[in-house]
Amino acid sequence: MTSETNQNTAHPVTMRDVAEAAGVSIATVSLVVNEKKNARIGDDARKRVRDAIRDLGYRPNALAKTLVSGHSKFIGLVADAIATTPFAGQIIHGAQDEAWKHGYVLLVANTDGNADAEREAVGMMLEHKVRGILYSTWYHRATEVPAGLRETDFVLVDCYSPDDDATAVVPDEVQGGRTATQLLIDSGHRRIAMINTTTPSPAHEGRLLGYQQALAAAGIAYDPALVFDALPEQEGGYDSVEQLLASGATAVFCHNDRVAMGLYDGLRRRGLSIPEDMAVVGFDNQEVIAAHLRPPLTTVALPHYELGAKGIRLLLGIDEHRPNQLVTVDCPPVLRSSIAEAAHIAS
Amino acid sequence: MTSETNQNTAHPVTMRDVAEAAGVSIATVSLVVNEKKNARIGDDARKRVRDAIRDLGYRPNALAKTLVSGHSKFIGLVADAIATTPFAGQIIHGAQDEAWKHGYVLLVANTDGNADAEREAVGMMLEHKVRGILYSTWYHRATEVPAGLRETDFVLVDCYSPDDDATAVVPDEVQGGRTATQLLIDSGHRRIAMINTTTPSPAHEGRLLGYQQALAAAGIAYDPALVFDALPEQEGGYDSVEQLLASGATAVFCHNDRVAMGLYDGLRRRGLSIPEDMAVVGFDNQEVIAAHLRPPLTTVALPHYELGAKGIRLLLGIDEHRPNQLVTVDCPPVLRSSIAEAAHIAS
Numbered sequence: 191m192t193s194e195t196n197q198n199t200a201h202p203v204t205m206r207d208v209a210e211a212a213g214v215s216i217a218t219v220s221l222v223v224n225e226k227k228n229a230r231i232g233d234d235a236r237k238r239v240r241d242a243i244r245d246l247g248y249r250p251n252a253l254a255k256t257l258v259s260g261h262s263k264f265i266g267l268v269a270d271a272i273a274t275t276p277f278a279g280q281i282i283h284g285a286q287d288e289a290w291k292h293g294y295v296l297l298v299a300n301t302d303g304n305a306d307a308e309r310e311a312v313g314m315m316l317e318h319k320v321r322g323i324l325y326s327t328w329y330h331r332a333t334e335v336p337a338g339l340r341e342t343d344f345v346l347v348d349c350y351s352p353d354d355d356a357t358a359v360v361p362d363e364v365q366g367g368r369t370a371t372q373l374l375i376d377s378g379h380r381r382i383a384m385i386n387t388t389t390p391s392p393a394h395e396g397r398l399l400g401y402q403q404a405l406a407a408a409g410i411a412y413d414p415a416l417v418f419d420a421l422p423e424q425e426g427g428y429d430s431v432e433q434l435l436a437s438g439a440t441a442v443f444c445h446n447d448r449v450a451m452g453l454y455d456g457l458r459r460r461g462l463s464i465p466e467d468m469a470v471v472g473f474d475n476q477e478v479i480a481a482h483l484r485p486p487l488t489t490v491a492l493p494h495y496e497l498g499a500k501g502i503r504l505l506l507g508i509d510e511h512r513p514n515q516l517v518t519v520d521c522p523p524v525l526r527s528s529i530a531e532a533a534h535i536a537s
Numbered sequence: 538m539t540s541e542t543n544q545n546t547a548h549p550v551t552m553r554d555v556a557e558a559a560g561v562s563i564a565t566v567s568l569v570v571n572e573k574k575n576a577r578i579g580d581d582a583r584k585r586v587r588d589a590i591r592d593l594g595y596r597p598n599a600l601a602k603t604l605v606s607g608h609s610k611f612i613g614l615v616a617d618a619i620a621t622t623p624f625a626g627q628i629i630h631g632a633q634d635e636a637w638k639h640g641y642v643l644l645v646a647n648t649d650g651n652a653d654a655e656r657e658a659v660g661m662m663l664e665h666k667v668r669g670i671l672y673s674t675w676y677h678r679a680t681e682v683p684a685g686l687r688e689t690d691f692v693l694v695d696c697y698s699p700d701d702d703a704t705a706v707v708p709d710e711v712q713g714g715r716t717a718t719q720l721l722i723d724s725g726h727r728r729i730a731m732i733n734t735t736t737p738s739p740a741h742e743g744r745l746l747g748y749q750q751a752l753a754a755a756g757i758a759y760d761p762a763l764v765f766d767a768l769p770e771q772e773g774g775y776d777s778v779e780q781l782l783a784s785g786a787t788a789v790f791c792h793n794d795r796v797a798m799g800l801y802d803g804l805r806r807r808g809l810s811i812p813e814d815m816a817v818v819g820f821d822n823q824e825v826i827a828a829h830l831r832p833p834l835t836t837v838a839l840p841h842y843e844l845g846a847k848g849i850r851l852l853l854g855i856d857e858h859r860p861n862q863l864v865t866v867d868c869p870p871v872l873r874s875s876i877a878e879a880a881h882i883a884s
Contacts, residue, residue: 202688249664249688276623276824286647290654295661298645300633307637314642317596341549341596424829448825455831458805477623478795479825482771484802 203248211242223250265294265502266315266323268336270303276478278328281347284498285324292506294321312338322505324498325349330360330392347501348494350516359500359517361492363393366521367400367443370471370490373523374441375408378532379469382410383439385430385449387422393445397473401443420449427452431460434468440532441469447476450487450528465530475524486526493519550595558589570597612641612849613662613670615683617650623825625675628694631845632671639853641668659685669852671845672696677707677739694848695841697863706847706864708839710740713868714747714790717818717837720870721788722755725879726816729757730786732777732796734769740792744820748790767796774799778807781815787879788816794823797834797875812877822871833873840866 205223209216214235221229222239231239242248267285272278286296297320299311315323322343327333333349335356350358374382384401387394402412418433420426427449434442434453444450450472457468464470464485472480475491496519503509504517511517552570556563561582568576569586589595614632619625633643644667646658662670669690674680680696682703697705721729731748734741749759765780767773774796781789781800791797797819804815811817811832819827822838843866850856851864858864 249660275626279623279626282647283649290657295646295658299642300629302630310637311642313596428831448829452829476825478823482795482799484775 203246205248207246208239208242208248211246212238214239262319262321263294264297264315264318264320265289265505266312266320267296267298267326267498268308268311268315268323269298269300269326269328271300271328272326275328277476278348278492278494280494281326281498281501284495284500285347285502286498288499288502292502292508294502294506308336309338312336316341324501324505326498326501330363332392343505345501345505347497355513357504357511357517359497359504359519360392361497361521362518363396363521364400364403365518366473366490366492367397368404369400369521369523370397370443370473371401371404372408373471373488373525373529374443374469375404375410377441377469377529379441380410380532381416381437381439381441383416383418383434383437383442385427385434385442385444385453386417386419387445387449388419388426389422393473397443397445420445422446423448424452424455427454428456431456435460439468441529442471444470444472447472447474447480447487447489450489451479451483454483465528469529469532471529473521480524481526483528485528488526488528489524490521491524493521550593552595554593555586555589555595558593559585561586609666609668610641611644611662611665611667612636612852613659613667614643614645614673614845615655615658615662615670616645616647616673616675618647618675619673622675624821624823625695625839625841627841628673628845628848631842631847632694632849633845635846635849639849639855641849641853655683656685659683663688671848671852673845673848677710679739690852692848692852694844702860704851704858704864706844706851706866707739708844708868709865710743710868711747711750712865713820713837713839714744715751716747716868716870717744717790717820718748718751719755720818720835720872720876721790721816722751722757724788724816724876726788727757727879728763728784728786728788730763730765730781730784730789732774732781732789732791732800733764733766734792734796735766735773736769740820744790744792767792769793770795771799771802774801775803778803782807786815788876789818791817791819794819794821794827794834794836797836798826798830801830812875816876816879818876820868827871828873830875832875835873835875836871837868838871840868 205216205219209219218231218235219239221231222236272281282298289296297315301307301311316338320342323339324345324347325339326347327349330348332352335351346356346358348360350360371382386398405412416437416439418430420430422445427444430453444453450470454464457464462468472487472489475489480487480489500519552563552566556566565578565582566586568578569583619628629645636643644662648654648658663685667689670686671692671694672686673694674696677695679699682698693703693705695707697707718729733745752759763784763786765777767777769792774791791800797817800817801811804811809815819834819836822836827834827836847866851858
């Protein structure tokens with residue numbers, strides 16, 4: 191019952207139509223279409239063919255071209271849930287922009303972490319002779335490399351394989367944690383808490399290490415009593431308020447923006463103001479949230495766009511890297527209004 | 538420099554390898570692979586070929602199959618920004634699940650609304666002989682049908698073309714507005730405000746009409762002084778608080794969940810409680826936000842998953858529809874904690 195959508199569908203233009211319009215043989219059209227530059231075709235005939243292709247709207251068959259060359263202009267992106275969660279979508283954006291720049295089309299398959307779907311997606315891509323595959327996760331984590339990936343070039347994006355040397359590009363969690371903490375130190379805070387996540391992950395370990403490094407560099411002693419673990423969402427931040435206030439901290443680095451959002455609600459419920467009573471910095475720069483809290487949240491951005499773009503450049507060999515190197519991308523600060531100067535705060 | 542990722546890359550298994558392992562001719566393997574069921578091949582030989590395919594991990598060339606059959610197992614999804622904004626990602630999810638169910642693979646191209654990228658994406662899909670194309674937008678709106686779409690089957694998803702009869706599937710904004718308003722009426726509220734968007738759109742018109750229909754059905758006179766337009770994000774909700782309170786409303790239907798989130802902040806800043814002082818219902822059921830506000834937001838869901846799935850079913854002719862019919866999908870209520878009984882409220 192979709193036929194009425196196609197009432198304007200024209201008969202597809204064939205190579206024969208082009209040949210007739212240009213007054214040449216089908217073989218000549220084929221040579222022009224397949225860009226055989228050394229073929230002996232007069233400039234005039236070549237121009238007539240190109241004009242006819244344009245005037246008739248002829249579309250060369252990409253699949254036939256692929257069969258001849260042995261690989262297609264596709265790059266696959268296998269993702270667990272990137273396209274369907276409101277997070278990390280910029281990985282697709284970055285990969286797509288970079289792929290297009292080099293004449294490739296991104297073929298996206300979302301597997302929702304289902305092993306069967308993943309095997310099928312990788313198999314489909316291999317059958318379509320992709321140039322290579324980006325294998326990506328919606329949050330930074332360790333992963334195993336699915337067997338099929340080794341049949342082509344591949345790069346892991348936002349994930350890595352602890353047990354082998356597969357090329358991987360991930361956010362620099364340590365630098366990100368250091369940057370977030372430094373923002374608070376630069377505003378004069380000395381007693382700085384951290385609400386970390388309860389989930390063991392590169393983000394949990396890396397951001398904590400960055401926090402410790404920034405404190406050490408500023409000559410502030412690390413106090414484990416200032417670090418709490420909480421669920422990495424609004425409810426975790428909300429439930430951390432008592433502990434945070436009891437710690438005597440004047441500033442807090444939240445594991446992510448959702449935690450900061452919940453913390454905002456908890457602090458306000460007690461009549462406290464941000465940033466006057468508590469300076470807050472988040473992590474992620476999550477769209478829809480970070481810029482729209484009251485006050486707008488100062489945070490550190492996860493570089494999802496750049497992870498996708500870098501993955502393509504590594505896959506195509508445009509960017510080089512050393513063997514066994516985990517390629518990292520910086521997490522830049524995003525300055526808004528949730529950090530006040532601490533000069534007037536008694537510490 | 539991606540070579541070290543491929544140290545385990547095996548020599549691709551060929552049809553010749555399969556033929557040798559199975560002790561048959563290459564022609565016989567080809568007949569089995571291409572599922573020529575009437576070919577005269579003994580059951581035993583057919584089984585040996587299938588076993589060899591499995592044991593060797595042979596991957597038939599999907600492109601060659603496509604050339605023979607004239608169309609591929611791809612369905613295209615051309616989206617303006619669905620894969621890269623934290624919204625409407627479930628359209629991809631629904632389309633993909635439904636496509637896979639019927640043996641098709643979804644080829645996703647994100648154009649960011651760029652006309653050149655769109656033309657290129659559609660052209661690429663046509664060159665790859667897709668079975669058809671879903672053309673989709675990240676929010677419900679009118680659109681023009683790009684010329685290339687008419688060269689194949691297509692369905693518009695979350696958008697429609699006012700000037701022609703292209704098949705389109707969109708959310709039922711009127712029913713959604715009616716449902717949201719009815720939730721407030723059912724809790725005893727009579728003086729119900731609506732914060733609508735400033736943007737003319739099917740959502741603006743449809744949700745307002747639904748609001749009016751629900752009031753009329755309940756015998757409540759429509760009062761234009763209770764309807765305000767505001768920016769459809771947190772800031773718009775926050776800035777509407779004065780006007781809302783001055784209107785004497787006990788309940789409010791917000792154009793979307795982001796407006797409700799800003800309204801929450803504005804009401805709390807004045808020391809007011811939700812739902813005791815003001816019952817609130819949103820629209821969208823936006824992930825990351827709606828379930829995590831304090832109190833969790835009662836809202837109406839945009840049926841993104843079902844829009845994508847329905848689009849595929851219409852494209853493949855599995856679901857029928859009448860010519861010139863705009864196919865609509867219901868927006869279901871999602872009950873949480875932002876509506877209180879109004880029995881004790883003086884009206």
